Amino acid sequence: MNLLHLKYAVEVAKTSSITKAAENLYMGQPNLSRAIKELEEDLGIRIFQRSSRGIVPTEQGEAFLGYARTILQQVDAIEKMYREERQHMSRFSVSAPRAAYVACAFAEFVGSLDTAGRMDIVYQETNALRAVNNILDCGYHLGVIRYQAEHERFFKKMLGEKGITAELIHEFEYGVLFSRESPLAIRDEIWREDLEPLIEIVAGDPYAPETPRGGAATVSKRRIAMFESGSQLETLSRLPNAYMWASAMPRALMEKHGLLMRPGASERRTMRDVLIYKKDYRLAVEDMRFIDMLMKQVRALREGNA
16 A cells, blocks of 8 residues: 555545546556555455445445545645745755855855755865765765866866766966965065975865975975865964965955965966766756856956956
């Protein structure tokens, strides 16, 4: 016995006709007759009998149908409750690299939501492969992945094979981030020897790296590994002899922390940030709102760096 069998029996009782009930249920008459017979066999009772008025319930059948109607009404009430809850709940999830402009877009996105309503929001900073796995296996709606332009062929092939849509949103080179009080402030661009005596701030989290690998990123013999990006910025603002490799950052955020950014002459690797989601996923209103705010941040970075 299952809910469909209950629904079939209630419809037959309502119409007093197997033929009419089958039409209302969009199924064949033989299939409905067979389902009612199976239900009667499972219960060990006769639910219906034929009369001059058509198909009518037996005494035991009437008692059973009373329970069946109650159960179906309760199921309808539960479905309605959770359907309405889903309609009024803001659901959103995204994985991203440690990137200030993405974090700013996310903050603006959350600020645009009805915070009095129900929300199920997830934001995770992680690397490209974990972001892909989050899309495929963990139910995440969106991801932003970061990779070097020279690896474009690998990522394009890999994402295509996994059925993931990829859209380029930002292309950039890492810069050197430091305090306005730093000796680097007088430089128009930063060379390897400029960084050797300074302290490098690096991401302590291997799953959300920020620092480019190789080249000037390895020259410093003094390092501070930090897991939280807000603490990184605060430490940079307080240590004039520290620096950090970072992607382009919103001007307002740098001004807030008293920071400057210069291009690294020894580190000229083109990086790409790419938006990803499943090819068969239909973007929700929340997703499109976040993407709009993300692209707004990207435009601001381009205008600020022009």
